[in-house]
Amino acid sequence: MARGRNSGNISAPELPKAKINKEGIKNLRKLLTYIKPYRFKFAAALLFLILSSLTGLAFPKLLGGIIDAAKGEVSKGILPSNLNTIGLISFAILFVQAFVSFFRVTWFVQIAENALADIRRDTYFKLITLPMNFFANRRVGELNSRISADLSQIQDVLTTSFAEILRLLIILVGGISMMAIVSGKLALILLIILPVIAPCAIFFGRFIRKISRQAQDQLAESNTIVEETLQGIANVKAFVNEAFEAGRYNKSIRKVASLAIKGAKFRGLFASFIVFCLFGVIVGVIWYGAHLVSLKELKVGELTEFVLYAILVSGTLAGLPEQYANIQRAVGSSERVVEILNEQGETINIGETENYITQNIKGNLTFRDVKFHYPSRPEIDVLKGISFEASAGQKVAIVGPSGSGKSTMAALILQFYHPQSGQLLFDDKPACDYSLTDIRNQVAIVPQDVMLFGGTIRENIAYGKLGSNDDDIIQAAKRANADSFITTFPEGYDTVVGERGVKLSGGQRQRIAIARALLKNPSILILDEATSSLDSESERLVQEALEELMKNRTSIIIAHRLSTIREADKIIVLEKGVILESGNHNELLKNEQGLYRYLSGLQFELG
Numbered sequence: 001m002a003r004g005r006n007s008g009n010i011s012a013p014e015l016p017k018a019k020i021n022k023e024g025i026k027n028l029r030k031l032l033t034y035i036k037p038y039r040f041k042f043a044a045a046l047l048f049l050i051l052s053s054l055t056g057l058a059f060p061k062l063l064g065g066i067i068d069a070a071k072g073e074v075s076k077g078i079l080p081s082n083l084n085t086i087g088l089i090s091f092a093i094l095f096v097q098a099f100v101s102f103f104r105v106t107w108f109v110q111i112a113e114n115a116l117a118d119i120r121r122d123t124y125f126k127l128i129t130l131p132m133n134f135f136a137n138r139r140v141g142e143l144n145s146r147i148s149a150d151l152s153q154i155q156d157v158l159t160t161s162f163a164e165i166l167r168l169l170i171i172l173v174g175g176i177s178m179m180a181i182v183s184g185k186l187a188l189i190l191l192i193i194l195p196v197i198a199p200c201a202i203f204f205g206r207f208i209r210k211i212s213r214q215a216q217d218q219l220a221e222s223n224t225i226v227e228e229t230l231q232g233i234a235n236v237k238a239f240v241n242e243a244f245e246a247g248r249y250n251k252s253i254r255k256v257a258s259l260a261i262k263g264a265k266f267r268g269l270f271a272s273f274i275v276f277c278l279f280g281v282i283v284g285v286i287w288y289g290a291h292l293v294s295l296k297e298l299k300v301g302e303l304t305e306f307v308l309y310a311i312l313v314s315g316t317l318a319g320l321p322e323q324y325a326n327i328q329r330a331v332g333s334s335e336r337v338v339e340i341l342n343e344q345g346e347t348i349n350i351g352e353t354e355n356y357i358t359q360n361i362k363g364n365l366t367f368r369d370v371k372f373h374y375p376s377r378p379e380i381d382v383l384k385g386i387s388f389e390a391s392a393g394q395k396v397a398i399v400g401p402s403g404s405g406k407s408t409m410a411a412l413i414l415q416f417y418h419p420q421s422g423q424l425l426f427d428d429k430p431a432c433d434y435s436l437t438d439i440r441n442q443v444a445i446v447p448q449d450v451m452l453f454g455g456t457i458r459e460n461i462a463y464g465k466l467g468s469n470d471d472d473i474i475q476a477a478k479r480a481n482a483d484s485f486i487t488t489f490p491e492g493y494d495t496v497v498g499e500r501g502v503k504l505s506g507g508q509r510q511r512i513a514i515a516r517a518l519l520k521n522p523s524i525l526i527l528d529e530a531t532s533s534l535d536s537e538s539e540r541l542v543q544e545a546l547e548e549l550m551k552n553r554t555s556i557i558i559a560h561r562l563s564t565i566r567e568a569d570k571i572i573v574l575e576k577g578v579i580l581e582s583g584n585h586n587e588l589l590k591n592e593q594g595l596y597r598y599l600s601g602l603q604f605e606l607g
């Protein structure tokens, strides 16, 4: 069933509606192509839907017929005059309807759920293979809502709205025709009154929805207060701002309540209006119909039949706007989903079995006059012609003030972005000669902020190389100085970490990341040194682990502390996207005017 987003339920966020235009329908149609594999079942479900709507239409006729037959009269139309025959026919039709309804409901849901699972899978696959630049301009929450809220809206339309609209239209056309057959006069009166009431009801309904949307927005705002304060709870407490936050929240939540109460008043009025009008029309019809009965222009059974059709038709009219609004929202949703599906993804092999290395990289890395700006900020040149070489097995450190472009260089090596001019070469071959999978499988990064996934330590280490066996995982952990702390946990490698698990210290997280990188065994390693300093014991363990990790591979070290890079084969000093100087520690110290000498003097004094 549709989830009643229009019912004034203020907890569900309402998705924006879109105009149903050519473009919108094109988007929706693109998603509807996902039904194609199930088209035969879909056709059968459609047929059953038509059948069940038609059988539903027969009931008022049958009931009217029964009443007239009881009085020994025969209603207009094709019904027999025998009471029992009509009764039996009614049951037969009821049986057919029950049978058909079961299949139409389950089939529609089966088709929609399968199609939706395919859409979700494709959207998610596309999302995770999109280039980094795509994510730079979008918030994670917004993308997440596309996969959840937008697709749920499409699900509602696929599972119910289309079928429902078709059913409503059949009933509308069928019902009005049947009414006209029973009594043209009565039908005419009804057709004059209903179009007056219907727009009033639609207008009123819209107004109420507007108020409930305001309440929703206000509620979302108060939820933001909760989110903000809980995320920054330490700040709230440290500044003793509990009373301030409570007051802020209370004010916001009162506004929600008053808006909801205002909405309820109008809903009450709406209910009275509907009751009065709807029942008023029915009373009026019966009243006038009774006159026709007394004039022998109509039989009692026919009047009953007419009233039942009238109720059916007005119920249908009431249901149409909601279904239409659902489709409008789905058009908006499909626009946002199709936007993702139409994006150009990276050429990454998504199949698990396709993730193997086809071209080995020994570890020679060259930046050749690389110029780069982030696509989202074309006015700022981040790298302004960087050239350097790192031979296989060398340790190259990049130092420089904050914002000089060090992390950007790492991002280019990982092929998250591509330079606008110049080239990156791996083993003297341009990066574009390799597949992305080949490069990323042979470059590993140990980032500053190590992200652990919700899962066990074992799974987190194995993330470096999926499918690794236990021995390899433990071996890597040992080499990364991580085994000693992991085995102190009662559950050892099965200890759950991440948001809901054990909290690891910065040094421990780094050693897990190092184990992960060891398992991956890359030719080129990027170390983004953590800025926050660890205590000396932890630092020693991490440093040792890093030394182990750097053995026999090219290492690019983004260094924040110069003390850790004295042994580097080459140090590149970067400022504002330009290499100011490069050489080893001793060579650079000789340059009295050099930034490196200045920075090391500074660190020495501070340290």
Ligand SMILES: Nc1ncnc2c1ncn2[C@@H]1O[C@H](COP(=O)(O)OP(=O)(O)OP(=O)(O)O)[C@@H](O)[C@H]1O
Pocket (backbone or CB within 6 Å): 136, 374, 376, 377, 382, 400, 401, 402, 403, 404, 405, 406, 407, 408, 409
């Ligand atoms: N995703 C991005 N989109 C746009 N601009 C960015 C992006 N990432 C970084 N920048 C900009 O690029 C410049 C270089 O940033 P980068 O992170 O490479 O510096 P860094 O030397 O690594 O700094 P730090 O030592 O503080 O980490 C900065 O001006 C930064 O604002």
